[in-house]
Amino acid sequence: MADAELTYVADFLPASEADSLLAVLQGTLAWRQDSIRIYGREVKIPRLQAWYGDMEASYKYSGLDMHPIPWTQALLDVKHACEQQSNSKFNAVLANYYRNGADGMGWHSDDEPELGSNPVIASVSLGQSRNMDFRHRQSGEKYRIELGHGSLLIMAGPTQQYWQHAVPKSRKALNERINLTFRHIIPRAS
Numbered sequence: 001m002a003d004a005e006l007t008y009v010a011d012f013l014p015a016s017e018a019d020s021l022l023a024v025l026q027g028t029l030a031w032r033q034d035s036i037r038i039y040g041r042e043v044k045i046p047r048l049q050a051w052y053g054d055m056e057a058s059y060k061y062s063g064l065d066m067h068p069i070p071w072t073q074a075l076l077d078v079k080h081a082c083e084q085q086s087n088s089k090f091n092a093v094l095a096n097y098y099r100n101g102a103d104g105m106g107w108h109s110d111d112e113p114e115l116g117s118n119p120v121i122a123s124v125s126l127g128q129s130r131n132m133d134f135r136h137r138q139s140g141e142k143y144r145i146e147l148g149h150g151s152l153l154i155m156a157g158p159t160q161q162y163w164q165h166a167v168p169k170s171r172k173a174l175n176e177r178i179n180l181t182f183r184h185i186i187p188r189a190s
């Protein structure tokens, strides 16, 4: 892919570790279904989310002010593994819970000002394999990656500047999937 820097590690977590991590996160994270305002109407987003991180890592996401919950040990362990693999530091994670094929995430880039330019984002997938689609902002060129159980996708360099990504909904009866996107938030001057 031009204008992108993507690394996919299919076997980032051994299957047994990924299985137990999925169960732990499912049972222990503070999952909530947030709403966003679209043309003045409150619309529930089609997935559950939870935002964890260091105190200073508050963040605006689709117009929502997200304040992080302090790390759990399970999240810290995955964070450290992601930091080693990507040679980067993270201070927050957005956890996404796709309950079935009717859950998904629309086209977006992770280009919020809090992330700075050329952010490194480490994205761990657990459970049901789901597709991630990429679309180049200028050429419209498209790519699809399948994100499997226990995999890691690192997005870096100019990826967010040139490409949008999405997790499309599916009419198939899909099982649940949890995704963790580790980020580095530049603390707000206040």
Ligand SMILES: O=C(O)CCC(=O)C(=O)O
Residues within 6 Å of the ligand: 094, 096, 105, 110, 123, 132, 147, 165, 167, 179, 181
């Ligand atoms: O679920 C995924 O793999 C993608 C999540 C994502 O793009 C995000 O949290 O910004």
Ligand SMILES: [Fe+2]
Residues within 6 Å of the ligand: 108, 109, 110, 165
């Ligand atoms: Fe994203």
